[in-house]
Amino acid sequence: MLSSANRNMLWASIFVDELARAGLRAAVIAPGSRSTPLAFAFAANRQITVHSLLDERSAAFFALGIGLHSGRAAALLCTSGTAAANFLPAIMEANHARVPMLVLTADRPPEARASGANQTVDQVKLYGDQVRWFQEVALPEANPSDLMLRYLRSMADRAVALAMGTPAGAVHLNFPFRKPLEPTIVDGDVPNDPAGSGVQSAHEPQLRISSGAQSPRVEQVRAVAEALHSAQRPVIVCGPRCGGAGFADAVQRLAVQLRVPLLADALSGVRFADRPAGAVEVVFGLYENYAGSAVLPQPDLVLRFGAPPISAALERLLDGSSALQLLVSESGTYEDPVHRLGALYQCDAAELCALVSAELVSRSMRVATGWTAQWAGCEARAATVIAAEFASDAVEGSVVATVGAAQPEGVPLFIASSLPVRHLDQFAAPRATLMPVYCNRGASGIDGTISSALGVAASSGQRITLVLGDLAFYHDLNALLALRRCGLQAIIVVLNNNGGGIFRRLPVAKFEPTFTDLFVTPHGLEFSGAAALFGLHYQLIVEIREFKAAFHAALAGYENQLIEVQTDSAAHEVARQRIIAALRPAG
Template structure:
């Protein structure tokens, strides 16, 4: 039996040490009193970098971005009460997008719960079904038995492994602490650390919990290869994937399968397939969103659809897949269902990269037939229409395309929800330039976008990061900009598409109902974002939509000075421009079909 110098410090020290041994490298901490044991334990650990945030919501989304970029769990620490509730939006996004987070909330001891004690709420399993696992940790003891201390180590190792599992996501550990929260003196703290070191020197020694890869069986590969061989017309549809998981191996494997099967690829901006060297020989239908939004494509439907990743962003693509209702195979290692149209007839839980490689090796290559060539020709023609429109500038899509052009190879691109991701989907055509694209498409909210992008930037501060966001999203998370100066994130830029309100709502039927629409949905504002830049120490530029946006992006990222590039837009004009572009796309698609036939 161990006699604790300070039970809280011993409990926190054991948990933090075990997490570090499992591979934890970063912790985002919001200041507070009740979380003192965890805060000090993380701060004193040499292997863990601490990111301090004054705002809990910003801290949570920053941790989400760090975890997205690294693919490893990040710890998130706060005090008791509503501080823990501020984490909830990011926890929801982490759960939906399968981002590994370790949410460590401090709590009052059991005798203060349901007692009217200040800053005390019910935190036990407070995130409900939005975490993979939740535990109310045992109250620290002055003389704990050895099994209680081994339990702490096991709990920490299991939490890390669960967060980083095949289905990754957030895990919640709730820590009740009695006062005194910290050791009586620095010497006492040293004694606690010696106790922790002595415990880890005892059996069971290093404790690890790990998982392997799920490989498809030879029979599964053979059956899928037979289905592909029997369906000449097929599509490979790649939805959003975590950027850390969608690396060059994945892109090369999907490209090899496309070549062997003769199936063209429709790749979401966040799929990991839009940008990179593989584009040179991948049969990518880059302009699928415009082609499908312009009307029914004038060629027969697919006989088979292979899906990878989450549900695609493009509403036009999803509507097309629902219309044709082709037999669909979904390959996903997490086993999480992602088929809101209920078209999947075969779901294979296996590693997509391994599966694509083995399928490509199993198939007898047949090349791209006339049907696939029609898709590619239609995409080239539509892409030309989009490129010509972008060259003329003066609308949001042109600003987005120019911003992507201004990025250096290897940069991070974080795309906000609402209109920005849809503009990237339509106007961000495939490029040979490698870019890592990040999104919050789990719950697709507009909260925490800036903080998540800053977390992505912090994972590799020397790599340039650009955020493309809308004005309402930017307003929601201005607090997050404090991290720029705190963590020295110089190579960071923001392209702010300011259409003075909720421009995306113009695309909904409710836009016909004035004056309610403008007041309740469009919500126009006169916010002066140059003052926000001044407050948080960003350089500021206001640039009209068009090539000048790309020039400013290149300059700010090269100079390593955080810059806010505001692009004033007119959402009504942008909607009209987009509709005119689609009319031209529809005409060229018909011309391509006539030439093909």
């Protein structure tokens, strides 16, 4: 139902009505005055679920989480001033991770700008090149013409389509409003019969914008097929953000058919996935521990999908290899930090795998005898060495590996950037059942981690498991309020190593006391008080071996859980180096 109290309410109602017609189904709103017309419009629209978060930075990452899970843009709304600036970190992540988001900032009218008016900043193109599109929306006017109503509706349709285009990302619309902002009736401000304002159809959007995946061209299929056919030691590398629906199955079937190693990143959607017949024998995940070992010959072809892999060892292998490297990217984005690519193919990745498979089905491959078996042997050896080291109770990564193995099928896991995602990538073995994994791995910040995870929970309707470090938890504590406000459920596992443990991997670790004071930054916190403040059931784990039972008990329960695992990052790094030394013998 369109609100017709005044020009602002009508303008906002028509815009939100068109967003719903265009398929938008979620809005995340931070409280504020100047955004009142749009807030009322979202609240009145029955097709859009509204989430109210008190902090703008948290709200932005919550909207990011919705986009991560659903692949659809959520609207994100705030008032004018510094409120809008707090959206920037999440918008940057959306840009780099190609996550759809519709950013709506309310603003003062033009006459208030550059005049010293309160809470007025320059919001025009506030986010620069981090957004896919920016528009300053026209001021609402009395009795708007049909032209202006068509303009407004087409603006909504274009914004949604561009946010979810290729590549996806944030779109920013800036809405100036004059007072009154609330639904006060203003005589003569709106048409006598506004019910059908600008509507050309009862339910359809005014402007249909359709786009689809780009099917592989014949020459792309033939080029990839010929490269694979000619190679003796090919590998398939699936990095983060690999492909859409059907990709995991298609790429595994290709690897099985060709009998080539498939190296599956923890964020690829392939490592923790259902397995077609034979795929268990060719999908590998523990390669961070042995890639580059002298016992493995260099590959002579690398077929990459998705973003650069998390694994530092694999990146070094790719950097040092003279093999032809091909990248298949649905967005066409150049992602090759070592600049070794020989070709970049923009097309639908799942379809390409299927077509290459068909192209090669009747051709004899030249893959060297025992090539995949060599990788399988290294993978098995890694599993044995890691299991033995886990028994020492010093490896922080065993907590993440336990979660990766025990997480129920189909239930989402959110893993924080920095150390936790590296632990997952290094220590979590492939599993043959689906575990959706989400991470802010675009710009790879640790801020907004809890908020993003709860956005995934809101979109999925499931209880999410979140694993993060102590600093990421500290950064985003206020997001825990959304558990109660939005009716969400979560198991939160905090790896508390008392500071920035990841820096122990860097050469700067040798330079004390500056290293401890300015990089590790020990804080001495434990988080039982946070659990009490936000109503979470709390458990403290001081022996890593006790975590498995605690996590299984949490999975069996129904409460929101906070499990704090206190670890020693120095001891973990020593144990990690022992694993690597055992699995990467010098040639």
